[in-house]
Amino acid sequence: MPRSGKEVDLEGRINGCFMRSMNGKPLPRESEEMQAMVAYMKWLSQSTPKNQKVTISNAGEVDTSLVADTARGEQIYYAQCATCHGDNGEGMKDSRGDIVFPPLWGDESFNIGAGMARTYKAAAFVKYNMPMGIQTKGLWGHGNVLTDQDAVDVSEFFAHKPRPDFPGKVNDWPTGNKPKDARY
Ligand code: HEC
Structure with a gap:
């Protein structure tokens, strides 16, 4: 992850969302809530081979050369x-x-x-x-x-x-x- 300059695991990424996007506090890595979210994501990805890129229908890019008004x-x-x-x-x-x-x-x-x-x-x-x-x-x-x-x-x-x-x-x-x- 370029922002942290290192590899970040799923628990670290979830806590990043809590601290930044939710402006909240990180959860203990062993907490039931954290384990539940990681289990949910593992369940979601169970039939996807490791390292495979998945298509997300409502995600894409915008032209970053545009100047904002x-x-x-x-x-x-x-x-x-x-x-x-x-x-x-x-x-x-x-x-x-x-x-x-x-x-x-x-x-x-x-x-x-x-x-x-x-x-x-x-x-x-x-x-x-x-x-x-x-x-x-x-x-x-x-x-x-x-x-x-x-x-x-x-x-x-x-x-x-x-x-x-x-x-x-x-x-x-x-x-x-x-x-x-x-x-x-
Ligand atoms: C009909 C209601 C509605 C309108 C109109 C609407 N939004 Fe949203 N917006 C939502 C909802 C609901 C969410 C939460 C989506 C989610 O969590 O999946 C959201 C989420 C967002 C977020 C993410 C916020 C966060 O904390 O991550 C942004 C940014 C945003 N909207 C921008 C816009 C902009 C810009 C427009 C106008 C072009 C717009 N929205 C119009 C309902 C609306």
Whole structure:
């Protein structure tokens, strides 16, 4: 993994998501919850040979040479995203306080160490998954309606909004090769 400069096992990768994407704490490696998630992933991969690349239907790339236009991204956000993710990026909770639509910025959002805080990483997710429910077919009616430029613009807009810091950032990319959209 280029970001950590070493090979990371599944438990380490899951804890990376907890600490960055969920802005939370790592789980003990031997905990029941961690063991359950690893068991689930092993079950998912049981008929896939080791080292085989699998096709993911709602994942892909965007053109990373595109230059982002934040003002255009803001317009796209308020036209196509804010109904679910909120006028202030706060997302939406149900009456029990559980998250229905995740926040995209602010105190409850993913932190600056998450891949989603990087414009082009976020754009690749957004292009193939958002706006959710726009399609009548496919996985969850996911995305694939924005152009690469749309996805880059809207991602530049929300990715650069205020969000929690990630203290572990000092250890990232120890061997150099920091991507151009890294936030620190
Ligand atoms: C109909 C509601 C809806 C709309 C409209 C919508 N989203 Fe989402 N969005 C969701 C839901 C639900 C999730 C959580 C998906 C999941 O966990 O699989 C999500 C997840 C995300 C995430 C990941 C957040 C995280 O914490 O990892 C990003 C980024 C995102 N959306 C951006 C956008 C952008 C940009 C737009 C507009 C182009 C948009 N969304 C429009 C419902 C919506």
